[in-house]
Amino acid sequence: MSTKLQSLLETQAWVLADGALGTNLFSMGLKQGDPPETWNTAHPEKIISLHKAMIEAGADIILTNSFGGTRNRLKLHPGLEDQCFAINKRAAELAHQAIKESGKESVVVAGSMGPTGDLYEPIGPLSIAEGAKAFAEQAQGLAAGGADVLWLETLSSLEEIQAAIQGAETTELPFVVTVSFDSNGKTMMGLSPTEFADWVRGLSKKPIAFGANCGSGTPDLAASLLAIGKQNQPDILVAKSNAGIPQYKDGEFVFSGTPEHMARYAVLMRDMGAKIIGGCCGTSPEHLKAMRDALERSPKGETPSLETIVAELGSLNLAKADKASRESRRGRRA
Template identity: 50%
Template sequence: MANKFLELLKTRDWLLADGATGTNLFEVGLQTGDAPELWNVDEPEKIYNLQKSFVDAGSDIILTNTFGGTRNRMKLHKAQDRVAEINAAAVKITKRVADQADRPVIVAGSMGPTGDIFEPVGSLSREDGIAAFREQAFALAEAGADVLWLETISAPEELEAAVTACSETGLPIVTTLSFDTNGRTMMGLTPADFARRVKELSPVPVAYGANCGVGASEMVTALQNMAMCSEEGDVLVSKSNCGIPEYVDGAIRYTGTPELMAEYARIAVDSGIKIIGGCCGTTPNHVRHMREALDNHTRGAKPSLDEIVSRLGEISNGARAMNEAGPLGAKPTEPVTGGGKKRRGRDPKRKAADDGKFPGEV
């Protein structure tokens, strides 16, 4: 049977993904430190309503509410034995939304990092990492996901383990890293590093790119750096945060306006990115403006670094230096080890909610 996601990739010039899950759920009652994945069982209509609002706004791809759906994450909420139940419930909700749409809508099984650092720096073995991802991947696949969507990964060891596990399901794989530390991931990878390393994975994901990060200008710059080491026919993915988080009246609000996210969508297409969406802070209204922008946009020349900055805002010195150096100057790096000290790591999106500091995307 043909895969709906792969078929849509063949027939469309671009695809619009959805926006944020966690930051939008905070608006309807999710509390800091809560597991949004439990809402697939406890508050399914709230998940349905959010996802339907993204489809109504124009999204072609909806990620399931399963970012923290491995047993490693669910253990923080004493739900490590409910992985299959919670992930299957999430797919059921998203399939309901997709099936009711008047156009093809892709159900993407979201899989975030385990939150543990892999050996030899950390304590998580490759085998245990693969087992955790395998359990979640099969739960998503057997419930009917069209594609497995690995997001917010930072370390090459975790990426390889996740892809290995997901490959056993036979579903297409998409993977995105988060570049949020002066143009690099938390573990030191540059976008160009990633473009090289992704070709060494087995199987090679059908699409790859970046999500989360520190805003639209940094995101597009990262993807342009990644494209320097990509190959013809590669499908690039960009799912940018909606600006920068700021405290406003005691709550976190993101600075990106609907107009800025529309401009980001146009620049992303001109930069050769095929799958475009939003991450933290991106609401259905932002997505609606992105859809209108894409529907009415004629593809133009790839924007220069100066043009990206003038239209979307400043970028970090690290991101600028890597882009200006080109593919030969952006050499592969070794993962950051923190001086060899073993520690438990958490991805940037989930850390905020677990620590109770501010309600970031989860």
């Protein structure tokens, strides 16, 4: 089965995924604490306009406004959980509408699926089967709305990844898995990039692509990708870093990365072997445009070493960004 994403991957040297939804929606008036998914019905025109801005900036893949769209997460807001299927279906429909209006029919709609917010047994209350059920409902809504691929992101434990994959597999859609390594080079649940990569490579039905997203800044994301990719495997790797480090200021998260910084990051990720490159929290259409321009302008270079990454992007942030990053993710995609 050749999907829309597969044909992009076969015909392009690199594929640009989009930037943040949450951060940009806050700048468009979304209130801290309000679920971004409610805007799928309350302000569909704003969601469409943000998608169109990302497409205009050069995104080949756009992620739907459904990151927090599992029933478990929606139930924090009375009345929303029973709209789970509809919210996710609508999210995919709005992305398609934006593509139609922009006239770039090759753009891929990726159905975003983020953590349920609950931890898994034995540490937390959720069994893998319960997690899978929650993800399945979301996946089916996204599929009904026409998502081309399911995008399982910001995950942090093998149990959570298994649940998300099982949920995704209740549809016919291919899926992508990305993990957030934001705690001293590991996920907050202690999963390392190599453990994650080895586990994925052992799956009978593998994701179409896998890698890292969000996290503690571009140098750290680069380091985790270096660890994931070093085994010289033909994997399709994803790099979707935050635009710098989240810092909590005056009631909101702000990100330190400039468009120029994200442009350097994008080129280094490409040279390192990432095939799908994008931004996570803090990445605006302006950042994305700078990334696309830089990728188009600069010929492919040698695989950078960790020393080159640090020289170009700055030193590893590791623990210093832990707390802010965790708070940012635990709340909402910021």
